[in-house]
Amino acid sequence: MKKSYILMLIVSLFFSSFTTQIHAQSEKKITIVVKDTKNKPVSGAVILFDNVRQKRWTNAKGVFKTKFTEAPKEISAFSQRIGISKVKYNGSDKVEITLKSNNDFKISGTPIQKNIKAIQYRDFYDYLRGQVPGVNVSMNNIINIRGYNSVNGSTTPLFVLNNNAIDQELLENIVPTTIKSVVVLKGPDASKYGSRGGNGVIEIYTY
Incomplete structure (x- = not known):
């Protein structure tokens, strides 16, 4: 009985070591x-x-x-x-x-x-200019959705990346080739985000 237990232990250790080596390789x-x-x-x-x-x-x-x-x-x-x-x-x-x-x-x-x-597009801002209608992007990357105009106040929309709200600074990390779709919401469509969607919403989905 004792010999059988030792034999089983040796076999178990051998296969464990073999599996680890295969994984490492x-x-x-x-x-x-x-x-x-x-x-x-x-x-x-x-x-x-x-x-x-x-x-x-x-x-x-x-x-x-x-x-x-x-x-x-x-x-x-x-x-x-x-x-x-x-x-x-x-x-x-x-x-x-x-x-x-x-x-x-x-x-x-x-x-x-x-x-x-x-x-085709150097960054996400270029992608917006070339692919997304209804969005204005200035030369210094100020973004607003058409229909939202303000002289003194901010018109920056809410940015949502894969269902998570993000700051605009993070947009520069989005690689254009990874973009699955961009959806622009305004008015009633943006109301699901409450007051945060007051200037419209840009939803971004990546692969």
């Missing part, structure tokens, strides 16, 4: 380095795997590290002040992305074809 580490055309690191760049935004940004050295079990087909880097670049992932442990103002894409010095749809 299936995980792949990747380091992404984002730079500008002057070879300077781009901090605060948003990283996307197959257009799915990752939870963290590049650090002060322009570096982003993570692990995955399923390799992405494409990796994107987005900077509010520069633009967005999308590259094909070739399976390497280190990926270097150069952000250019003209949005040419390159990975490890090898150019790849542009994705016009991905770079």
Whole structure:
């Protein structure tokens, strides 16, 4: 009886160790380095795997590290002040992305074809100007919904991202290629938000 228990314990430990090794082998580490055309690191760049935004940004050295079990087909880097670049992932442990103002894409010095749809809009404000009717966006990114005019008071609408109210400052973190839809509400349609929707509401939904 005692020998059987010891044998079962050994078998259990073996399979536990084997499963852990298999899991460790299936995980792949990747380091992404984002730079500008002057070879300077781009901090605060948003990283996307197959257009799915990752939870963290590049650090002060322009570096982003993570692990995955399923390799992405494409990796994107987005900077509010520069633009967005999308590259094909070739399976390497280190990926270097150069952000250019003209949005040419390159990975490890090898150019790849542009994705016009991905770079059509530099940021969320450009997206509003080009895709959302009924919204005015000034050159300094002041937003108001047409029909709401004020000389002295604010006409800034309420911004709701995936059913959560957010400050306008967070709009710059929204990557245009991740936007599923934008809905503009005013009048009775905005009343469900109470007084907060007094200047209208812009609902944003992302993938």
